[in-house]
Amino acid sequence: MLSSDSSQMIGSSIVLSDKEQQVNDLLMNYKLKEYDEGFNNPGNFLPAVNFFKSKSKIEQSEVFNFIRKLPKGASLHSHDTASVSSEFLYNLTYSDNLYGCVTNERLQFHFFSESMVDNVCKWKLVEQLRQENSSFDDFLKTQLTIIVDDPVKVYPSINDVWSRFMQTFSTLSGLLTYRPVFQSYFYQALKELYEDNVMYLEFRGTLPDVYELNGTIYKAEEVVKLYIDTLQDFKRDYPNFHGARLIYAPSRNVDNETVDNYVVAATKLKELYPDFIAGFDLVGQEDLGKPLIQFIPQLLELAKTNIKFFFHAAETDWIGTSTDMNLFDAVLLNTTRIGHGFGITKHPQILQEVKSRSIAIEISPISNQVLKLVDDLRNHPGAFLIASGYPVVITCDDPSFWGAKALSYDWYMAFMGLSSRESDLKLLKQLAMNSLIYSAMDEEEKSDTFIEWEKQWNQFLEDILKKDVFMKYFGCCSVNNIK
Ligand SMILES: O=c1[nH]cnc2c1ncn2[C@@H]1O[C@H](CO)[C@@H](O)[C@H]1O
């Protein structure tokens, strides 16, 4: 029974090479030490603690530092304006020509040239706001993320945390949709992934209007071009980075007529940029927005084109509600992957369908914890999906908003919180391969990328073993430590 049970886990069919086995021994040394320490002192087990509190401790974990070095393949679910580290975001607030204004206790940003400041708000240069009031900067920092000291108190329900979450998107809008910032932000998002050993990105974007100081506005089609140009710049600077694609993902909290317009826009974008546009999704808090069933005629129209669907579905704790039913519509509409799918384990029929049709579930553990679906990540439904070999990819959703960076924090949670004490390098290797297998790349591109990834993987094994030999002979970090 034991072997039948563990043979169903993701990665269980992998046979490790000798080199991989040596690296695995090291990894499991780190993992078991940390895991068993948690078993003995449950209050210290990091996946059980709110991420706002656990983050700095995760950064000291040897498992986490191992995962950071591991070539993780692709990042398949993140959002346009919640991608970069909060440090980078904060530094953007020192940009020239940036104005701020506070309405209803929320900060708004906008760039203006001096002669063109509008009257929509009582704008002042952010530089001036900082000079006038010594506590302004602390206030500004609270506006860039949803991090708070006491999340249980500040966010009693999911609607409270989502309200703050949406306000944060709104605060950042005027800062990030200024064309030079828009491009440097995307460049930085790619850079942080690259530095986290991620080689390819598929991200959701709403394609907001982007502006210049002289009043020029770029509409969706031109905004896509801005992404493509930035991607090209990035690939020129970092030729080992494979690439990126956009999933056009506007708000679901709209009427039918707006979705008619989405269909027209998505079709046009796919025609103009067939390679860069991966597909379509609808975003926003599912419990408060419209369910997919409301837009079936439009979505069927879109399905006639070669646009793939990547629907967010059942990002919820409720069973049998419209949010939960989105799983059925997503599968019936032949979705390529499912964003979150948090409710899936309550639906045996959907479980069968996703397995037989190879529809990957994009699991974002930290997002689900911070946005109040589950407190202790050992109770995340993804634990069942991983243990039973469902098609799963690990994703990061909105790392910027909770102080995470790129993908490794979520991989850490998947490895320590959502999988068995026994799960090892085989799981991590399969998760990396899954991220390429379930990407929107065509078969030829997938196999090219896979070859690139394997090179990185072999280099990673070499690097880990070299470091291990070094540690054995030199103790820690300096030749003075030779024993
Ligand atoms: O986890 C999520 N579920 C649904 N929608 C989300 C999530 N994270 C971000 N957004 C949505 O994405 C838009 C920016 O691309 C935001 O406006 C937000 O509504």
Ligand SMILES: [Zn+2]
């Ligand atoms: Zn999302």
